[in-house]
Amino acid sequence: MEKNIVVIKGDGIGPEIVTEAVKVMRKVAAVYGHAFRFEEVAAGGCAIDQFGQCLPQESLDKCLAADSVLLGAVGGPKWDGVDKNNRPEKALLRIRSAMGLYANLRPAKIFPQLSSASPLKKEIVDAGIDFVMARELIGGIYFGEHKTVEVGGEEQATDIMAYSTHEIERIARVAFETARKRGKKVVSVEKSNVLDCSRLWKKVVAAVAAQYPDVAYSTMLVDNCAMQIVKNPAQFDVIVTENMFGDILSDEASMITGSIGMIPSSSLGDGTNGMYEPIHGSAPDIAGQNIANPVGTILSGAMMLKYSFDMAAESDAIERAVSQVLDEGYRTTDIFSAGMKLVSCSEMGDLVAARIR
Numbered sequence: 001m002e003k004n005i006v007v008i009k010g011d012g013i014g015p016e017i018v019t020e021a022v023k024v025m026r027k028v029a030a031v032y033g034h035a036f037r038f039e040e041v042a043a044g045g046c047a048i049d050q051f052g053q054c055l056p057q058e059s060l061d062k063c064l065a066a067d068s069v070l071l072g073a074v075g076g077p078k079w080d081g082v083d084k085n086n087r088p089e090k091a092l093l094r095i096r097s098a099m100g101l102y103a104n105l106r107p108a109k110i111f112p113q114l115s116s117a118s119p120l121k122k123e124i125v126d127a128g129i130d131f132v133m134a135r136e137l138i139g140g141i142y143f144g145e146h147k148t149v150e151v152g153g154e155e156q157a158t159d160i161m162a163y164s165t166h167e168i169e170r171i172a173r174v175a176f177e178t179a180r181k182r183g184k185k186v187v188s189v190e191k192s193n194v195l196d197c198s199r200l201w202k203k204v205v206a207a208v209a210a211q212y213p214d215v216a217y218s219t220m221l222v223d224n225c226a227m228q229i230v231k232n233p234a235q236f237d238v239i240v241t242e243n244m245f246g247d248i249l250s251d252e253a254s255m256i257t258g259s260i261g262m263i264p265s266s267s268l269g270d271g272t273n274g275m276y277e278p279i280h281g282s283a284p285d286i287a288g289q290n291i292a293n294p295v296g297t298i299l300s301g302a303m304m305l306k307y308s309f310d311m312a313a314e315s316d317a318i319e320r321a322v323s324q325v326l327d328e329g330y331r332t333t334d335i336f337s338a339g340m341k342l343v344s345c346s347e348m349g350d351l352v353a354a355r356i357r
C-alpha cells in the first residue's frame with residue numbers, strides 16, 4: 001500500500017522522538033512491502049520562528065490532504081510571550097478541529113516489564129492496568145470563547161464551555177464501540193453535580209448506552225475518577241469524558257503506567273485519516289540531548305497503522321518489537337532502573353527498528 005504521511009516534528013524533544021518513529025515506520029514499510037511517503041510540515045513554535053505563524057495555511061492544507069498525520073509535540077517557554085491566538089498549542093488545536101478529530105483515544109496500559117516504574121503500590125499494579133480514555137477533542141472549554149476584560153478596575157477572564165448533543169453523542173458512540181472490542185465496560189466521567197454541560201453529557205451518554213445493552217455502563221464524577229485511577233485502576237475499561245477532564249485525567253492515567261513517555265494516542269473523526277501523537281509534551285528541559293523516550297511516538301505510529309491504514313499485523317510488529325526491547329533490558333532515562341541498560345533516544349529507535357519482522 002502507498003500512504004502519504006504528514007510529519008510535524010514540532011518543538012522541544014519533538015524532532016528527536018519523531019525521527020525515531022519514522023525510522024521504525026520505514027523499517028515496517030521495507031519489511032511488509034509498503035510505500036510510506038513522509039512529508040515534513042512546520043507547526044508550533046518552530047513555525048512561529050520561521051514563518052511568524054504557528055500554523056501556516058500550507059501546513060494545514062497538507063494535513064487535510066494526508067492519509068494521516070504524525071506529530072511530536074509543540075510549545076515551550078520560549079513562546080510564552082506570543083499572542084494567545086498564535087501560541088504553538090493553537091496549531092495543534094486548529095489541526096484537530098479542521099480535521100474534525102473529535103475522538104482522542106489514549107490507552108493506559110502497563111508494560112509488565114515496567115511495573116516497578118509505576119508509582120503505585122505493587123498490589124494495585126498487579127491487579128492490572130489496562131484501560132482507554134476516550135477524550136472528546138474538539139469541543140468544550142478548549143473551543144469556547146476566551147476573553148479577558150476590565151471589570152471594576154480589575155481584569156476578569158472568561159472561558160466558555162459549551163457542548164451540543166451531537167458532539168456528545170458521537171464521542172459516546174466511539175467509547176461504546178471501543179468497549180465492545182475490549183472489556184465491554186464504559187464509565188462516563190463528568191461533573192453533573194455542578195455543570196450544565198455535564199448534566200447534558202450524562203443524559204446524552206445514557207441514551208447512547210441504551211443502544212449498547214451488551215456494554216456495562218456507569219457514571220462517575222470527575223473528582224472521584226481522579227481518585228479511583230490511583231486507588232483501583234483495574235476497575236476501568238473505557239472512560240469517556242469531555243475535552244478538559246480528559247486532558248487532565250489522561251496525564252494521571254499515563255503516569256500510573258510508569259512513564260508518560262510510553263503512551264501513544266490516536267485522534268480520529270468520521271474519516272480514516274487521523275492524527276497520532278504521544279500524549280506527553282515537548283519537554284524543553286531535555287530537548288536536544290538525545291535522552292527522550294521515543295516509545296510513545298513509535299507506538300503512535302503503530303496506532304496509525306492499525307486505525308487509519310488497517311494494517312493490524314504491521315502494528316502488532318511494532319508493539320512486539322517494543323516489548324522485545326524492554327524484555328532485553330534496554331531503557332531510556334525516564335524508565336531506567338538498576339541493572340538495566342541505559343540507551344539514548346536514537347539507540348532506542350534503532351533497537352526497535354532492528355526488531356521489526
Ligand code: IPM
Nearest residue numbers: 074075089092093247279281
Ligand atoms: C494534550 C496537550 C494539549 C491539550 C496541549 C498541548 C494544547 O496537553 O494533547 O494533552 O491540552 O490537548
Ligand code: MG
Nearest residue numbers: 247248251279
Ligand atoms: Mg495534555
